[in-house]
Amino acid sequence: MLKVVHYINQFFGQIGGEDKADTPPLVKEGPVGPGLALQQALGDQGKVVATIICGDSYFNEHVDEALAEILGMVEQYQPDLFVAGPAFFAGRYGIACATVCKAVQEKFGIPVVTGMYPENPGVDLCKKDVYVIKTGDSAAQMKDAVTKMVKLALKLVNKEEVGSPEEEGYIPRGIRKNYFAQERGSKRAVDMLVKKLKGEPYTTELPMPEFDRVPPAPAVKDISKALVALVTSGGIVPKGNPDHIESSSASKFGKYDLEGIEALSPETHQTAHGGYDPVYANEDPNRVLPVDVMRELEKEGKIGKLHRYYYATVGNGTPVAKAQQYGQAIAKELKDAGVQAVILTST
Amino acid sequence: MVKELERAGLPTVHICTIVPISKTVGANRIVPAVAIPHPLGNPELSKEEEKALRRKIIGRALEALQTDIDTQTVFEWQ
Numbered sequence: 001m002l003k004v005v006h007y008i009n010q011f012f013g014q015i016g017g018e019d020k021a022d023t024p025p026l027v028k029e030g031p032v033g034p035g036l037a038l039q040q041a042l043g044d045q046g047k048v049v050a051t052i053i054c055g056d057s058y059f060n061e062h063v064d065e066a067l068a069e070i071l072g073m074v075e076q077y078q079p080d081l082f083v084a085g086p087a088f089f090a091g092r093y094g095i096a097c098a099t100v101c102k103a104v105q106e107k108f109g110i111p112v113v114t115g116m117y118p119e120n121p122g123v124d125l126c127k128k129d130v131y132v133i134k135t136g137d138s139a140a141q142m143k144d145a146v147t148k149m150v151k152l153a154l155k156l157v158n159k160e161e162v163g164s165p166e167e168e169g170y171i172p173r174g175i176r177k178n179y180f181a182q183e184r185g186s187k188r189a190v191d192m193l194v195k196k197l198k199g200e201p202y203t204t205e206l207p208m209p210e211f212d213r214v215p216p217a218p219a220v221k222d223i224s225k226a227l228v229a230l231v232t233s234g235g236i237v238p239k240g241n242p243d244h245i246e247s248s249s250a251s252k253f254g255k256y257d258l259e260g261i262e263a264l265s266p267e268t269h270q271t272a273h274g275g276y277d278p279v280y281a282n283e284d285p286n287r288v289l290p291v292d293v294m295r296e297l298e299k300e301g302k303i304g305k306l307h308r309y310y311y312a313t314v315g316n317g318t319p320v321a322k323a324q325q326y327g328q329a330i331a332k333e334l335k336d337a338g339v340q341a342v343i344l345t346s347t
Numbered sequence: 348m349v350k351e352l353e354r355a356g357l358p359t360v361h362i363c364t365i366v367p368i369s370k371t372v373g374a375n376r377i378v379p380a381v382a383i384p385h386p387l388g389n390p391e392l393s394k395e396e397e398k399a400l401r402r403k404i405i406g407r408a409l410e411a412l413q414t415d416i417d418t419q420t421v422f423e424w425q
Contacts, residue, residue: 057383060365092383095367121368214350216375217358219415233348234386280385286401287388293401303409327351335355341412342352346363347383
């Protein structure tokens with residue numbers, strides 16, 4: 001029977017929520033949380049011998065140490081297969097799954113599989129090297145995700161041929177494979193063109209990679225004369241969250257006045273973010289939106305002026321399209337106001 | 348958001364804890380932060396030390412804004 005080691009975060013590992021996100025790696029015998037679904041899907045073909053649990057913040061803040069510890073734990077069990085997640089749309093968890101999978105594959109040469117929502121930042125980190133099953137954006141899709149992950153994992157272990165991304169449900173890895181088509185290329189191309197002209201759906205055989213890189217804006221000549229704005233995805237809002245910005249999947253951003261405010265305080269501001277432990281930001285919101293230091297620098301003439309308004313949203317499970325939309329709207333307002341440089345802080 | 352601000356021609360520095368995410372997203376000027384729940388602070392320090400730390404990070408961010416770059420650049424401060 002195959003020995004399987006499973007990697008999950010503190011939340012799925014039933015250690016706790018954001019207040020436990022700084023938990024260092026630990027190992028438990030047998031399956032935990034989503035490991036039960038994994039064990040069920042494996043049936044009698046494999047056994048989840050151990051579960052490695054690590055806090056999402058701990059992993060991302062101490063990548064090298066965490067990775068070394070985790071690899072040590074994997075080594076103890078000599079598994080035949082390594083499974084991480086699924087991480088759905090959880091960014092830090094996705095980065096952890098991606099990093100751990102790549103390292104385990106490289107060090108032990110065993111098959112690894114993970115699962116993520118396509119917009120998870122972990123996808124781009126590992127999709128070229130690792131099979132990432134495409135999942136929905138929440139744990140409601142756990143069973144479907146785990147079923148696909150196991151199906152693919154067993155194929156990898158048994159060295160069976162892996163089908164296309166569409167057939168197996170993984171995120172395309174950018175690998176081209178030769179195959180014998182039923183019809184010759186010229187006919188397929190004309191068929192596609194005819195469909196396109198008719199406005200019917202068609203599937204290209206050569207998808208173009210998406211490169212959306214923005215060239216760096218030119219440097220600010222003299223910051224001591226510039227109007228500088230603060231923007232944050234860390235969810236810092238006036239006390240009481242007047243615009244009701246959601247703690248995740250935020251549907252809006254807020255614009256807030258800093259006139260007469262020398263520093264943020266727990267009495268005036270708070271965080272609305274649901275994706276990190278709010279204790280430190282609520283204790284001192286300047287830890288996320290550094291108004292106190294910006295005011296000092298303004299007084300000392302190190303920056304020209306701090307823009308009167310700051311912009312904030314909650315970057316937690318925010319679809320890329322929404323973030324783009326907020327970014328464009330904020331950029332327009334800042335440009336119209338004559339702002340010359342922006343400091344954007346993220347948690 | 349960082350990318351849209353830069354696309355509009357606004358030099359933008361991204362202060363963030365998870366540098367790989369910032370790189371994936373496409374930020375150009377990146378300054379690493381302290382920790383996820385307190386990117387520009389450290390509750391283990393005294394108030395004065397913490398503010399000094401915050402000034403150091405912002406100082407680096409201001410340098411980044413005044414530096415011409417061709418490609419994604421991480422401005423370390425530690």
